[in-house]
Amino acid sequence: MFYREAGQFKTSYKADQALFPILQDRIGIAVILIIAFAVIPAFANDFFLTSIMIPFLVFALAAIGLNILTGYCGQLSLGTGAFMGVGAYAAYKLTSIFPDANVIVMVLVSGVFSAAIGAVFGLPSLRIKGLYLAVTTLAAQFFLEWCFIRIPWLYNYNASGAIEVPRREMFGFIVTGAEALPITRYFVVLCITAGIAFLMANVLRGRIGRSWMMIRDMDIAAELMGVRPLRTKLMAFAVSSYICGVAGAMMVFFWLNAAEPSSYSIRLSFQILFMVILGGLGSLGGAFMGAAFIWILPVLLKFVPGLLGIDIAAETVEHATFMIVGALIIFFLIVEPHGFARLWQIAKQKLRVWPFPY
Amino acid sequence: MKDFKQLAIGAAVALGVGLTGVMAPVAQAQDSNYVPLLTYRTGPYAGSGIHIANGMHDYLKMLNERDGGIGGVKLELEECETGYNAQKGVECYEATKGKGALVYNPYSTGITLQLIPKASVDKIPVLSMGYGLSAAADGNVFPWVFNVPDTYWDGASVVIKYIGEQEGGLENLKGKKIGYIFLDAGYGREPIPLLEQLAEKYGFELLQYAVPGAEMQNQSSQWLNVRRDRPDYMVMWGWGAMNPTAIKEAVKIRFPMDKFIGVWWSAGDDDAAAGGEGAKGYKAMNFSGVGSDFPALADIQKHVIDAGLSSTDAASVGGTLYNRGVLNSVIIAEGIRTAQELTGKKVITGEDMRMGLEALDLDEARLEELGLKGFAHPMKVTCEDHAGSHPVFIQQWNGEKWQQASDWIEPMTDLVRPLLEAAAKEYAEKNAPWPARTEPCPN
Known part of the structure; x- marks a missing residue:
């Protein structure tokens, strides 16, 4: 009833191949965009923007990046954290080498370095598959993290070994550094994430995306049909790393303001991987849902005891949050191993036939 | 499925409560x-x-x-x-x-x-x-x-000064080997520029042993190197689980504990106690009271x-x-x-x-x-x-508790301040x- 596409006739190929062919989806996306671009900026306080929305968008973008590699192309990777780190360090070096350049351009360019490194570490994927590939990408994670610690040139020989984001302005607004307003940073992050998500939604349903999925589903058959594994896999690695790199650069430039190598540790890789698995492999919407679950839920859970008037110690809340989120992850994976994206599809189907399920 | 519904409702309520908490204007207590x-x-x-x-x-x-x-x-x-x-x-x-x-x-x-x-x-x-x-x-x-x-630089200068005192004067540091084992993060790397400068000035050799944060509970390779290099003194900049591990490893290779000196963050009671009887004699800097x-x-x-x-x-x-x-x-x-x-x-x-x-x-x-x-x-x-x-002092572990082992030692301010x-x-x-x-x- 709510999701019926009956009666929505398409009269041109263009309309039939649109990104959102169903009217309800178009309305839904429009509502989400209005909320993101107008409602949240109008009503949210600084904490909501800086500690919930900005990290959520950054993680969602990183999850999209990993989803392209793991969800769409079937190459398991544990190096996401390091590829994000490459983006962050590249953006930091670029801004210190070209102090007058536009910082958003620098952030977008930094992904190119990450893409190059990702493609290099993607080379073993031509011979190695599945879990074994996870091990080689794990090597990338440890090697790159070692570089962040051991190559002082990367952090401009700071005694602290950390990278710190300087103040940069754009069109009269301060966009990075401590003085940048949360709202400005939020808009920058939102525009980049939404832009890349839109771009990828189109790439994924085109020739390139389909060749990735062919490789994922059966690489020999794909090869026989004329998809070159070398080019396709490396492209998946490069595109995925590019997006992760941009997300990593945004993480330090628009969220944390400073980062140590440990910010890009294996922990981050797993965090992103869980977002992808929980959200749904091979789904862009799932990347957003997974990021929301892994990042936003624990932050909100922390406020529950205080508001209910229960006075418990900070570390107990932390432990409880840990356990609740862990239990929920197991629960959702048992109920629906294909993640939130699949749950949403089921819900859509139910809405469609409601109130007369058959 | 009924359970699922209840859980979903429960989760939604919890989320709603959390969200209102986040969005609610912060009440500022005036008293x-x-x-x-x-x-x-x-x-x-x-x-x-x-x-x-x-x-x-x-x-x-x-x-x-x-x-x-x-x-x-x-x-x-x-x-x-x-x-x-x-x-x-x-x-x-x-x-x-x-x-x-x-x-x-x-x-x-x-x-x-x-x-x-x-x-x-x-x-x-x-x-x-x-x-x-x-x-x-x-x-x-x-x-x-x-x-x-x-600052950590003050601390590093005190350690060197104290070692100099033990050797009967800073000039006797010439040709000595001092090992520096540290948590490989901003924290542990912070004193290195000063230690390097002091090494040059007093002519001792500085040996560095980095312990990555992820592997701080496995330091056998670092201590194997210590055993090979035989430094005269060891200085440690550790935190968390790194401290007890390092002390245990030092005991294992029979490093003379009274020549092993930690920063004030490597001075916990649990840290030293982990080394057991062998940790007796371990030293650490401190600036807050003992007991x-x-x-x-x-x-x-x-x-x-x-x-x-x-x-x-x-x-x-x-x-x-x-x-x-x-x-x-x-x-x-x-x-x-x-x-x-x-x-x-x-x-x-x-x-x-x-x-x-x-x-x-x-x-x-x-x-x-x-x-x-x-x-x-x-x-x-x-x-x-x-x-x-x-000034800070050096304390020593007697196997059960810490005891003050030196007077207050002034840092080398003349060297540290310009840096x-x-x-x-x-x-x-x-x-x-x-x-x-x-x-x-x-x-």
């Missing part, structure tokens, strides 16, 4: 001074963090219970769990800064580095007591950051611990890290008191707190008044010097445009 405590009782560094957190919490709580706060105004304390994680630390900062926070104690060099640029914007001082960015000691460049009583034989600590025992207002295990009172936490809170409390005197206000703001900390003068008489005679060396902060390069100023200048240049100091000097 109390709000002090957020960024602590970590979970994660890999909890072993050290719990004692610090207890010490900080208990002293301030005791002031509330015994004196009704400071200057007649209660302190509102709130702990926020960071897990030594920079992301969570920033989240804690954002969640608490709007409630009128007076000062932040991040207890992590990583979190400190992220808060330093924010401090001047949000007008809330950062008190990183004996850790964080050494260069922040230059108050002209970092008016909002305080690292009293000492629980102080009237103020007795008050904590009476008003807080016996009253069941704290999660502190009574046996840990008087431990090095617990006392360190107490000292941290003494500095906060004295900062608030000084600020109240300077401004004449009872309920102060972060800006007043900054003035209070900058005018901090914790002399012998005041320490005695607080019931902490001999608990710490008298401390004074000036507008130029936010660390003060105060600090140069580093501060460099930081400001790298982070240009760094705001110039406009805050008035209260002294």
